[in-house]
Amino acid sequence: MSNLDLKPAPTTCGGETGSGPVRDLLPAREVALGESTVVRRLLPSLGRRMVGAWCFVDHYGPDDIADEPGMQVPPHPHMGLQTVSWLHQGEVLHRDSLGSLTTVRPRELGLMTSGRAISHSEESPRPHARLLHGAQLWVALPDSHRHTDPAFEHHPDLPHVTAPGLDATVILGTLDTATSPGTTHTPLVGADLTLTRGARLRLPLQPDFEYAVLTMSGHTEVDGVPLDPGAMLYLGTGRPHLPLHAHTDASLLLLGGTPFEERLVMWWNFIGRTGDEILHARNDWETGTRFGEVHGYDGARLRAPELPDIPLKARGRVR
Template sequence: MTNLDERPSESLGVSDPSGDGGVAILEPRDVPLGGPRAMNVRRTLPQRGRSLIGAWCFLDHYGPDDVNRTGGMVVPPHPHTGLQTVTWLFAGEVEHRDSSGGHAVVRPGELNLMTAGRGIQHSEVSVGAGTGEPGATDASPEHGNIGGQTVGTGASGSNVLHGVQLWTALPDATRHSEPFFEHTVPPVITHQGAQVSVFLGSLLGQTSDATTFSPLVGAQFDIPPATEIVVPVEAGFEHGVLLDTGEVTVDDVPVPRDHLAYRAPGADALVLAAGASGARVVLIGGEPLGEQIVMWWNFIGRTHEEVVAYRKEWQRDVIEGADAAGRFGHTVYDGPALPAPALPTVRLRSRG
């Protein structure tokens, strides 16, 4: 997924794992993804005061979205550098194509992971948008329904899209690697009554098959009504818990729906307690990255000059068509690629 802000702000700095050992609540902001019938997303990373949780640097949460009504997700080819994109769905289907040759339709319970490395371009489009084709229920069969909610095809023939899109920043030592794409299906396990999919990293004795470049974790938890679970975690990690559906507390702190609960390093367990309707949450975490980064639009670099050069190459090689074999390569798509926004009038900065 791309950042479609017309005036994207820079995101600066390193992980700042400061805190008193308690839980802080990060509020989402609404961002329209596209044109007049835009699908709205709720963005909790990056934001003022916190740009990273471990290597996680971007979190968009979307849906349940009636694709037939809104047009769904239609994101033309756009570039990335120095990061990985993580697509994880609760409902619907999204078709991915990229310039490394990656092509897959991702469904609930499956992971699409694209490593941009030195540079890549990709598109993401909802399957069945505006066609009346059957949609998916609001949970994979393994995870079941949360709070009795099923969102999918009814008498209206709606086609629902619902999920999260995340990015991780690549460490300096690996950020210039060749781009590649992975599609994996993690197993669903049971932990203290909750159903869990570990889609990145390691947790609860499970290790994802997907490639990571720094110590991190990503997992979906479906917690039954009125159930409390204790999740052992790495004490050196900082963590975030996004509430998608239902009610949950993290270490006794209530988390509003669509918000992200942040926990600084130091805890060796997180206590997640679901309310009367149960809860579906996404847990992310990682060892503080400890590196300076500059994130602007869809690029992650280390200096102002580097990001300016990435933008120049994208505009010259892809938008103007000067070099299809350049940094970002070529991908199949019926339509034009996204031009980069104008750079801000001030110098992009990094912070330590």
Template sequence: MVSNVEAEPTELRCGASESGGRVPGVDVLPPRDVPLGGPRAMTVRRTLPQRSRTLIGAWCFADHYGPDHVAETGGMDVAPHPHTGLQTVSWLFSGEIEHRDSLGSHAFVRPGELNLMTGGYGISHSEVSTGRTTVLHGVQLWVALPEAHRHAEPDFQHHVPTPVRAGGAGIRVFLGALAGAVSPVRTFTPLLGAEITLDPGATATLALDPAFEHGLLVDHGRVRMAGTLLRPAELGYLPTGSDRLTLTNESDDTARTVLLGGTPFEEEIVMWWNFIGRSHEDIAQARSEWMTGSRFGEVKGYDGARLPAPELPSVALKSRGRVR
């Protein structure tokens, strides 16, 4: 489901954020519901981007979905679609998704396993929930590529992180490093991505890189992040400057969260549909080449037509400065 399949995607003019000199504290970013596709399709809860916070590090897009009962919704069936200028990160809590791309990759996304696809200059792929899936539940994440690498060769990586424990927390580090665990997966800016579960009533304190800003997305439970309570589907934002993070599960069940982090992304970007560029011309060219069947290759093995691109807005897409 790493396609933005909104019929009329919003122009997103993004820049890095900064704390404006205030003492680091947690900002709570509420989600907004976004229906994907027709009346039986899933609704996702989107926390990035939004007006008050467009990026966390290079993380530029975060959708949280499920638990989705596929017998009722039909599950996931996202036809071949393109990407430029970004990496897609697929992470599931339950279910199974079949991935095919224009590189010839054929893989499955399963709980606790990372699939990372680098769009770079241009790639296309499809994702379909398998017949073994009864409940689909996970997150869809995008990472913006810096100017020096946004035309990189497309790539696909799969990694199964080894779980580690830190006090009352179970941690799976899928990107970067945390609690002594290090992911070997290549990224183009310093990043952190980890699933963190907390035992009922448990508190865990984790060492952080103070050069990173961080976001904690709560999937299940009530979690206090550096003293601020977060409820399911909320994203807590912590600016740079903190060298440790204390998390407390205030619920009677195991809590599950996803921690994202990275150094502030200083470049301005334009994000529209499934493309990230630096100008209206970048986006218009990518759209034209997708519609004419060039640049993005062919996804073999998918039964059906590929997704057409929406119409561009009537005004030129523009980047914007940093959120302050």
């Protein structure tokens, strides 16, 4: 999925270590995505840039798209990151410059590793389901892997962790004893937690990870903090477990990882280490080199926004 801001601000990330358990609600802002989809952007936010290597979180829906085109994101480029497509309702048709053509369905993992350069499009199939609900997430690649070959993975079957009142799908990384088949390049975890009404449990965590929880649906308390749909709670580090209480049937996304120490520049759909890298990437996309071509999408590709007037510099995660 693309960052469709027409004037994207340079985002500074990386360089902060964990500081123990916290309970920080992260504000969301609404962003138009394509022709008919509005998303709630939770990362990066004013107060927090990353959670482990997770550096971008959009939550959308549930949207009634019965009489709408649904998701329509034209071909656009990426570098230096992985994208994770995660659905609860609806379907997304993925095309990319490697020739991939895959329909991602609810609770299936669509994982694209951009490496040095890739381009892709995402759209609701025609015809499509009435409702669209999901999340789009990015993972920053460490310096040792950010120039790797691009790749796309589709994993329809993912491992589960179960307990009374809980069914957790492991999207990436390891939760408890279950490990996702998706490729990772830093220690991290992503899991979809489905809770039944009245469930109370303590979810095992890794104390050296920092964590955040996004409420996809339902009403819960996470470590005593009430969360409504669309709310994201940053939890910090140093937690061996996480108390959860479901007031209704609910679903949460758990995101975590070791604090990402590298300094980054994130602008539009690119993650680099210097402003010059971003400048060259933008020029390569505009001139039609390096990022390849997406075949089969009915429409023009996205043009890159203009670069900001200020220099793009890599800085830490704290302003």
